[in-house]
Amino acid sequence: MIVSPDIHTILQLCIDHGLSDIHISANSPLISRHDGLLKPIEENDVWDEDRVRELVESCLGIDELKTLQKKLSLDVACSLGIVRFRINIFHERGYLAFAIRMLNATIPALADLDLPPSLADLTKFNSGLVLFTGPTGSGKSTTLASLVDLINQNRACHILTIEDPIEYLHTNKRSLIRQRELGTDVLGFAVSLREALREDPDVILVGEMRDLDTIRAAVTAAETGHLVFSTLHTNDSIGAMDRILSMYPPNEQEAVRRQLAMILKAVVAQTLLPRRDGGRIAAVEILRVTSGVSNLIRTAQFQQINSALETGVSHGMQSFDMHLAKLAARRLVEDDVARARSNNTEFFEQCLINARDPSASKSDNRLPPRPSSLQSRFARKR
Numbered sequence: 471m472i473v474s475p476d477i478h479t480i481l482q483l484c485i486d487h488g489l490s491d492i493h494i495s496a497n498s499p500l501i502s503r504h505d506g507l508l509k510p511i512e513e514n515d516v517w518d519e520d521r522v523r524e525l526v527e528s529c530l531g532i533d534e535l536k537t538l539q540k541k542l543s544l545d546v547a548c549s550l551g552i553v554r555f556r557i558n559i560f561h562e563r564g565y566l567a568f569a570i571r572m573l574n575a576t577i578p579a580l581a582d583l584d585l586p587p588s589l590a591d592l593t594k595f596n597s598g599l600v601l602f603t604g605p606t607g608s609g610k611s612t613t614l615a616s617l618v619d620l621i622n623q624n625r626a627c628h629i630l631t632i633e634d635p636i637e638y639l640h641t642n643k644r645s646l647i648r649q650r651e652l653g654t655d656v657l658g659f660a661v662s663l664r665e666a667l668r669e670d671p672d673v674i675l676v677g678e679m680r681d682l683d684t685i686r687a688a689v690t691a692a693e694t695g696h697l698v699f700s701t702l703h704t705n706d707s708i709g710a711m712d713r714i715l716s717m718y719p720p721n722e723q724e725a726v727r728r729q730l731a732m733i734l735k736a737v738v739a740q741t742l743l744p745r746r747d748g749g750r751i752a753a754v755e756i757l758r759v760t761s762g763v764s765n766l767i768r769t770a771q772f773q774q775i776n777s778a779l780e781t782g783v784s785h786g787m788q789s790f791d792m793h794l795a796k797l798a799a800r801r802l803v804e805d806d807v808a809r810a811r812s813n814n815t816e817f818f819e820q821c822l823i824n825a826r827d828p829s830a831s832k833s834d835n836r837l838p839p840r841p842s843s844l845q846s847r848f849a850r851k852r
Contacts, residue, residue, distance in 0.1 A: 471546040474528035484572040496565035547635035588786035598735035599692040603710040627672035663687035676700040692733040707737040707757040731768035799825035
């Protein structure tokens, strides 16, 4: 991508005003996102179709323009100084449009992101599959970059990332790290994963498991002794496993459950909430695949995984409701905001009471009671 003067001006707006996103559409002013909220930058400065098209032509090379024409959308990345941007160019109602996201200039540590310290344990596996899931824009890529950097600092191994596009630029520390970008270095996730098995990696990051071929390749890599990190767009741990299984033909799903039971190490689901003091913070569900959880996966008893999440604190697990209660108890988010995102309001309220007064649950050392599995299924909001 070419950083033309026009696109440079727009990217500089993100840096100067701390904007996480800028949206450009025909017949609309520039729309910015700040702390999760959308707002026009200059309401009277409406961009017409020609102006948007001229911006596209000024910042894309010939090959990129051909790809955009053929596929109707294009993912690219670029840097302005030390700040990196991810840009998606697409069509809507027949017109061209941009979605621009500013990435952190440096790779943040888990503590900087206010993420649970137990996530660091996920970097210590030698093999297996670790999944991160959540809606678009929930911070999955940032969390993964932080974990990859942690491996890079503490382990002497070969890390290979396959991304679309590359978002965070890593440098070799204790590890050798190589980053490959779709469209520039490789043709697709699945083919690059198959190639990766011949490139002597210890850790593989797959930007997204979008299709069955990529899922098959990732599972194979995890089975053959590699530690594989990847992402899915689902709301929680159970949804991630359902998504993987639903991609396979029905006659293969039982065998895939057995594979997942053996290779899956953890599923982390996250979403972003507005902080009381400005900015956003992640609420995180952490499922560790213990022997008990492995058996639930193998026997397709997914609904019982909720109970495992809530009773697996000693294994580093937590449910969304438990973490939401902790965030509200620490006054990092408003009670009403956390309550609105909870899966089960009654359970969340009891967790909040316990988080604010730990002595309330010391007498029996148990979590608050949860509705039966049937009730729980109807109480879920995600």
